[in-house]
């Protein structure tokens with residue numbers, strides 16, 4: 372049985388987050404984004420950027436509000452940090468939204484896929500958004516990202532009808548908005564219930 376632990380990201384996690392982030396993109400978006408763009412992603416560079424972001428986030432900790440992003444990592448057994456999720460307010464300013472909340476990104480290192488890490492981390496992200504007062508979290512996913520869409524649909528998310536075109540990795544791609552609308556009790560991804 373795998374043990375997944377979720378906690379807020381802290382300075383020092385940057386390099387592992389950078390690796391998980393870049394590997395997840397290079398594997399998960401193969402065929403969906405231009406390969407030159409994906410191969411150009413540098414885990415060390417991305418890890419350094421993450422580290423700077425986490426240091427700045429920690430420095431401003433006392434001033435944090437619901438408008439700020441939060442970073443959650445998942446650790447798996449002895450492997451350490453294998454996944455990152457970012458949550459924050461909705462990035463699209465919708466006038467009809469109540470207290471908004473969005474899962475900005477979720478990335479799991481491919482070596483850890485299919486073991487429940489993503490499901491545990493996603494549920495923790497939803498729980499955190501609800502604690503921030505958001506009753507209806509949303510996220511955006513590439514229309515062509517069938518693996519991620521199936522993953523979200525199995526975890527209580529549904530396409531809510533909104534779509535947009537985004538310039539990603541040098542290509543115009545269609546993104547769909549999903550909302551968290553569980554119709555049944557949340558499943559236990561690790562089968563521990």
Ligand SMILES: CC(C)(COP(=O)(O)OP(=O)(O)OC[C@H]1O[C@@H](n2cnc3c(N)ncnc32)[C@H](O)[C@@H]1OP(=O)(O)O)[C@@H](O)C(=O)NCCC(=O)NCCS
Nearest residue numbers: 395399477478479484485486487488489490512519522525
């Ligand atoms: C999409 C993504 C986050 C899913 O992460 P993951 O850790 O593989 O997700 P899980 O393991 O929780 O679930 C995936 C599948 O693994 C299987 N699985 C889950 N728990 C399991 C367990 N304990 N034992 C065996 N298999 C399990 C299930 O088949 C599950 O499929 P289901 O959702 O249809 O039931 C990951 O593939 C990823 O990072 N992709 C690239 C980046 C990306 O697309 N991010 C989303 C952008 S919007």
